[in-house]
Amino acid sequence: xxxxxxTPVGVIGCGRxxxxxxRVYSQIPSAxxxxxxxxxxxxxxxxxxxxxxxxxxxxxEMLPHVKAVTIATPTVTHETLAAPFIKAxxxxxxEKPLAKDVAEASRIAALAKQYGTTVQVGHIERFNPIIRAxxxxxIRPGFIEVIRVSPLSFRSIDVGVVxxxxxxxxxxxxxxARSKPVQVDAVGVSVIGDVEDVCNARVRFENGCVANFTGxxxxxxxxxxxxxxxKDAYISIDYQKRTGILxxxxxxxxxxxxxxxxxxxxxxxxxxxxNYTELVNVEQLKPDDTEPLRAELDSFLLxxxxxxxxEVTADDGLAAVQLAxxxxxxxxxxxx
Numbered sequence: 001x002x003x004x005x006x007t008p009v010g011v012i013g014c015g016r017x018x019x020x021x022x023r024v025y026s027q028i029p030s031a032x033x034x035x036x037x038x039x040x041x042x043x044x045x046x047x048x049x050x051x052x053x054x055x056x057x058x059x060x061e062m063l064p065h066v067k068a069v070t071i072a073t074p075t076v077t078h079e080t081l082a083a084p085f086i087k088a089x090x091x092x093x094x095e096k097p098l099a100k101d102v103a104e105a106s107r108i109a110a111l112a113k114q115y116g117t118t119v120q121v122g123h124i125e126r127f128n129p130i131i132r133a134x135x136x137x138x139i140r141p142g143f144i145e146v147i148r149v150s151p152l153s154f155r156s157i158d159v160g161v162v163x164x165x166x167x168x169x170x171x172x173x174x175x176x177a178r179s180k181p182v183q184v185d186a187v188g189v190s191v192i193g194d195v196e197d198v199c200n201a202r203v204r205f206e207n208g209c210v211a212n213f214t215g216x217x218x219x220x221x222x223x224x225x226x227x228x229x230x231k232d233a234y235i236s237i238d239y240q241k242r243t244g245i246l247x248x249x250x251x252x253x254x255x256x257x258x259x260x261x262x263x264x265x266x267x268x269x270x271x272x273x274x275n276y277t278e279l280v281n282v283e284q285l286k287p288d289d290t291e292p293l294r295a296e297l298d299s300f301l302l303x304x305x306x307x308x309x310x311e312v313t314a315d316d317g318l319a320a321v322q323l324a325x326x327x328x329x330x331x332x333x334x335x336x
Contacts, residue, residue, distance in 0.1 A: 006032035007301055010066040012059065012081055014038035014047045017095055018072035024293050025070075026051050030301055034065050039073075063088055068304045070297075071095060072122075075159070079104045082119070086111045091118035091304040093297070097167050097324065098317030105321040109314035120300045120310035121317030123171040127295040129287030130242040131172065137246060139235055141228035144173050144211040148239075149219035152192070160188070160195035162324050162331075166215035169226070170327075171312070171320045173213070176228060179205035181323055188331035191218060201327045213327075237285065244285035256280075 009031050011022045018036070025033045035054030038044040048055035056062040059081060062069070068091040071081050078099050082092050086108070098121050099105035112119040125131060146169040183204040188196030198216040205211070224239035237244035262268040296311075303310040 008032045008034045008066045010069045011036045012071045013073035014043040021070040075100045086117045089117050093120045093300045095122040105318040109318045112314045119314040121312045123312045125168040127292040130237045130244050133285040133287040141230045143229045145227045147214045148224050149216040150222040161215045173211045177205045177209045179207035184326045186327045186330035246283045
């Protein structure tokens with residue numbers, strides 16, 4: 001591939017996440033890493049030197065040289081930094097959450113539509129190999145349960161656990177539910193500051209689907225799991241271990257009913273001798289080993305070069321911020 005055919009890209013923000021984006025862009029054959037910008041110019045220079053690109057002193061200086069950028073800065077800066085690029089029709093991948101509140105997220109989404117600019121939101125859990133393996137099945141759940149708990153990392157403690165951690169699961173659940181939330185109930189516990197550190201939320205959707213969320217950053221171990229139940233299937237995944245199983249009613253119900261009938265007729269005299277797990281046909285999900293960030297950036301660049309719809313649109317990011325905001329609002333009167 002000639003250098004002329006590569007997409008010139010830049011990264012705004014040279015913190016932990018920004019540096020990861022820089023590394024992965026430098027490894028993608030279809031991308032040409034032009035440079036980086038950070039409010040701390042010395043940080044930008046360090047990253048630029050490490051990855052052989054330019055450190056820009058202002059975003060205005062970067063604008064003419066790129067066709068796509070990642071914005072990996074504190075959430076409160078997303079709208080201000082993204083706006084000049086969107087207006088210049090330079091594609092933006094904006095790290096999650098899209099913005100600090102619904103008003104700012106709405107303005108970013110509206111701006112993207114107004115200028116016809118590709119905007120993708122960095123909900124990286126969409127690109128977890130086990131989630132992509134699950135996407136191969138047309139699961140239409142009636143009930144979803146998600147748990148995301150971990151020890152305190154001391155990062156992002158200025159925002160609550162909903163926008164810090166639960167936002168990942170909110171995006172995935174909205175994708176699975178395929179419907180608008182109509183009722184939200186939530187309770188939260190604040191321990192280390194003025195915002196919630198533990199939260200449980202129950203959300204009912206227009207189509208009848210119900211989702212139960214549990215998030216905590218004060219747990220003694222890390223657990224990140226999702227279970228979904230539909231009329232014909234049960235699916236269980238572990239985000240962290242990248243493993244998952246699928247059990248279909250259509251493939252299991254006949255044998256289970258036959259066993260129940262044998263117990264009722266006495267053909268099976270001792271029900272305790274029946275091993276239920278041996279009656280269930282379980283399919284193991286088969287994830288690939290692609291790094292989630294690489295899959296995310298490949299997807300973003302594909303949308304940039306083909307004009308196709310991004311995997312996670314600005315409207316998707318707005319919907320996640322809206323539901324997160326509704327959950328936090330419900331916590332307001334119930335925080336312990």
